[in-house]
Amino acid sequence: MSLSGPLKIAAVLVGLLLAGATPAAALAQDAAPAVRAVPPAEGSGPALWVVRDADSVLYLFGTMHLLRPTTAWGSDRVDQAFAAASQLIIEVAAPADQSVLLPIIREHGLSPERPLSGLLTAEEWTAFDAAANAIGSSAANMEPMRPWLAGVTVQTASILRAGYATESGVEPILRARAEAAGMAVSGFETPDEQIRMLAGFPEEGQLAFLRRSLAAFDAAQTDVDRMVEAWAAGDVDALRAVAVDPLRATPVLYEALLVRRNTRWADQIQTLLEGSGTAFIAVGAMHLAGDDSVQAILFRRGVPVEAAP
Structure with a gap:
């Protein structure tokens, strides 16, 4: 689950392939779920941090964008922090009508003039077709995708077939609660920014990512299970070992997907501290x-971040 943010977009596309619907229909159907309870976690649950100054309280909560419906992560501590906030800030606040994303996806995620069959070896194409078949589609259906989108889709497909779902992810649940409570909801990034970030990688880098996704397809479920288990238990060191350290092996991805984005988010958090009030910030764990991490960057700048009581 290394490409945490764009998994949402890819999951919508995988749903499209499975349903055989039009892109507009698949995206428009992705409405926020009703407010619902979450099974309580064992122990204290996922980690929660807090940044304070004289007139501001900012909670930092790591999320999982896709989860099984039965995943137990409910926490009184998180519920109390959320209830105290007047605004929710998530990684990316997608529009209510997600059909508006279609032009962006078409522009940056599809390239029919450079079909994937011409970029992959015969062996790679066979592996790609097997991954597509696992979600009820085929490589031929996905052939117009640019390599970055194909790679994210392969990653997402391996997770979806293991019973994970976007509607069970943390963000839609928190957003539904926020909207029911009349809280303001905003995002650190836009879908356009996330898509452009991935589409901006050179083609060879995109192909390298797609090939790694294919090689890890069968093991992806185990890796994600370990990641979710560590997250739900609040074991940040285990989460780092499973999700962050492997990304360091590809410095260009690590820098673009984590370091630069975390730095921008730390900037935004410091701007929030210049104001007042209480906010609940929820981004990929x-x-x-x-x-x-965002906390480490803030700490190096002299901004104290503490584990929430």
């Missing part, structure tokens, strides 16, 4: 683990 891997952004809150490791030496280049």
Whole structure:
């Protein structure tokens, strides 16, 4: 689950392939779920941090974008922090009508003039077709995708077939609660920014990512299970080992997907501290683990971040 943010977009596309619907229909159907309870976690649950100054309280909570419906992560501590906030800030606040994303996906995620069959070896194409078949599609259906989108889709497909779902992810649940409570909801990034970030990688880098996704397809479920288990238990060190450290092996991805984004988010958090009030900030858990986490960047700047009581 290394490409945490764009998994949402890819999951919508995988749903499209499975349903045989039009892109507009698949995206428009992705409405926020009703407010619902979450099974309580064992122990204290996922980690929660807090940044304070004289007139501001900012909670930092790591999320999982896709989860099984039965995943137990409910926490009184998180519920109390959320209830105290007047605004929810998530990684990316997608529009209510997600059909508006279609032009962006078409522009940056599809390239019919450079079909994947011409970029992959015969062996790779066979592996790609097997991954597509696992989600009820085929490589031929996905052939117009650019390599970055194909790679993210392969990653997402391996997770979806293991019973994970976007509607069970943390963000839609928190967003539904926020909207029911009349809280303001905003995002650190836009879908356009996330898509452009991935589409901006050179083609060879995109192909390298797609090939790694294919090689890890069968093991992806185990890796994600370990990641979710560590997250739900609040074991940040284990989460770093499973999700963050492997990304370091590809410095260009590590820098673009984590370091630069975490730095921008730390900037935004410091701007929030210049104001007042209480906010609940929920971003992908891997952004809150490791030496280049949002908290680590804030700490190096002299901004204290503490584990929430």
